[in-house]
Amino acid sequence: MGRAPCCDKANVKKGPWSPEEDAKLKSYIEKHGTGGNWIALPQKIGLRRCGKSCRLRWLNYLRPNIRHGGFSEEEDNIICSLYISIGSRWSIIAAQLPGRTDNDIKNYWNTRLKKKLLGKQRKEQAARRGSCQKREIMRKGRENSMVSDTNNQNPYWPELPVLPPIPYLNEEPRFNDHASIRKLLIKLGGRFSDEDQPINKLQTVDNPTNLQFPIDISYHQQRCENAINMHSSAPMDALNTTVSPLPNNQYNIDSAGLALLPGESSFPDELEGILYDKTPRLEGLEFLYGDMVNLRSGTSCGESMGWGEISSLVFPHVASNYEYLQQGTLQECAFNDLRYRELQ
DNA sequence: AAAAACTTCAACCGCGATGGT
DNA sequence: GACCATCGCGGTTGAAGTTTT
Known part of the structure; x- marks a missing residue:
């Protein structure tokens, strides 16, 4: 029924x-x-x-003060940066953009922003292909002139390591591929304006809230790390091992003082598979998970990046602006804090 | 000029969360 | 604790508009 x-x-x-x-x-x-x-x-x-x-x-x-269309470059950057960190949680993203609705942002993302990004991605691919071809020509030229000395690498054109192919690179871009978008966003450091200017602080006439972006997530990082360190019997290092040291391959709600739900994600399955490896997450701190994957998932050092590395990559210009995060999320954090203290 | 293909975005749908009884 | 009504959210749809062939 x-x-x-x-x-x-x-x-x-x-x-x-x-x-x-x-x-x-x-x-x-x-x-x-x-x-x-x-x-x-x-x-x-x-x-x-x-x-x-x-x-x-x-x-x-x-309702009053609604704005439609005419998204600014700053707004684009905010949307992208937030998409990196929290995924498709449009209501939270909309809360950072006065006058914008979640529906508008969602539509804007789906119809334009994604394509804008992928256009940039195409450009980069083309540039990469171009430089590879150039290198190949140079290499062949070297081979012809340096046949007698095979061990002698040309210092000016060092051989690059062969990277494993990224599946979508060899195909027509898949515009609905969240994972590829996210990878690209991360690579771009959360900004993708055509000018590629770093965004430190957004202070515009149209932006009365004086938004600072990217948002400072170091506070949440510390909170989360502390929680795991202090409540889990497993040390942080253990969390990075391939075989999970945690019982039932999950975090334990009671031991951590944090509500943990297995197999949930704000990201689509395809993306989740890559980012989360289907491991559980801390409820209320979901916004961290996009970048905290390696804090707890078992990945090799070659694949993983620490919090600092990722956050500095995604949020190169940290601004302390915690209060702009969605109220609900903060309340969840506060609640988790409270539970943690009660358990002590 | 007309048809086909593509894009945009307002609106709908269904689900989980929340609060009241 | 169970049940119910409502809210709020994210994903999806489809009509209208636009561009391409």
């Missing part, structure tokens, strides 16, 4: 909103507020709409 519908589907109008409906909804909410009950609201106004639809319409279009 399925879930009960939130409204009478047969008596509810769907599709685009008319100006009259907009006006009704807007004037009512401006006068009376939502009344804390979206489901009952359309009946009060006399709208043949689902409450959820009213809520969406208000939040995304009718």
Whole structure:
């Protein structure tokens, strides 16, 4: 048996909103507020709409100070940096961009930002191919002129190590490939403006909140590391071993004082497979996991990077601006802190 | 000029979380 | 603790608009 519908589907109008409906909804909410009950609201106004639809319409279009389109380079950078660290949690990302809605950002990401990034990726690939071809020509030239001395490497054109092929590189770019996007984003250090200027601090007329970005995640890093260090019987080093030292191959809720859920991720499966290796995560600190993969997953040193390395790569210009993180996430952190103290 | 292909984005859907009883 | 109603979120859809062939 399925879930009960939130409204009478047969008596509810769907599709685009008319100006009259907009006006009704807007004037009512401006006068009376939502009344804390979206489901009952359309009946009060006399709208043949689902409450959820009213809520969406208000939040995304009718409420004051909403901006549509015209995303700035700074906003692009913020979206990308946050996507790196927290994935597709659009509501949190939207909370960092005054006047933007999660739906708008989601659409913008899916339709433009991804393509913009992949356009850049294509450029880089082309450049790389170009330089490889150049190197190959030089190498052949050297071989012809240096046949007698095979051990003597040309100091000016050292042989580069052969890197394992990245699957998607040899194919037509896959525009829905979250993993490749994320890799590219990380490589770009969380910014991808055409000018490639480093972003230290965003202070614009249009940005009254004086956003600093990228966000400082060192605080969360320390918190998380402390939590694991202090509560787990396994030392940090052990967490980096290939075979998990933890019972049942999971972190234990009670031992860590942190709620841990196996197999969950804010990233899609394909991405999760790469980043998380299907290992559990700390609930409430999910935003760390994109970059904390190696803190706990068993990867070889060749594959893994420490927190500092990753955070410095992704967030090269750390700004202390913890308060801009979503309130809910902070509350979760605070709650976890509290639980930890209680357990001591 | 017309059809096909592609892009955009508003709106919908279903699920998990939350709060009240 | 179970149940129910509602909220809020992220993924998806499809109509409308735009570009390409």
